[in-house]
Amino acid sequence: MYLFRQSTLGIAAGLAFSLVSTVALAVPQSYGDARGLSPSQVVSAIHLDFSNGQSYGAIVDLLGMPDARDRRADWYSLPNGGGYMLVNYQGAIAVGLSWSSQP
Numbered sequence: 624m625y626l627f628r629q630s631t632l633g634i635a636a637g638l639a640f641s642l643v644s645t646v647a648l649a650v651p652q653s654y655g656d657a658r659g660l661s662p663s664q665v666v667s668a669i670h671l672d673f674s675n676g677q678s679y680g681a682i683v684d685l686l687g688m689p690d691a692r693d694r695r696a697d698w699y700s701l702p703n704g705g706g707y708m709l710v711n712y713q714g715a716i717a718v719g720l721s722w723s724s725q726p
Contacts (some may be wrong), residue, residue: 659700660686660708661690668699668708668720676716686710698726 660668664686671677671685682697689710691699696709706724710717 652699658687659690660702662702664699665708668710671717671720673717674721676713679712679715679717682710682717698723701717704709 633704636686667685688700688708690700691698696711699710702707706722707726709721710721711721
């Protein structure tokens, strides 16, 4: 969204675009190569220390590119169709893991 606009119509259009973009990102969007995680990657992720956060780069180095993303998490497929492991973010810092049976 732009900080400055010259007209009220421009402000309304900018806010509408921002809202549509936010809603569109609430559903995980396909991303990466859809390989999913290996069992050893899942174990490694479970043992990460998130007390001070983890950088996005460190997560990608460990797990590879996510299968999907939304505005708060990267989604990784678990082995054998076991659902998804989500790496949750606050900004660019990973702050924890969660689990989901469906995207």
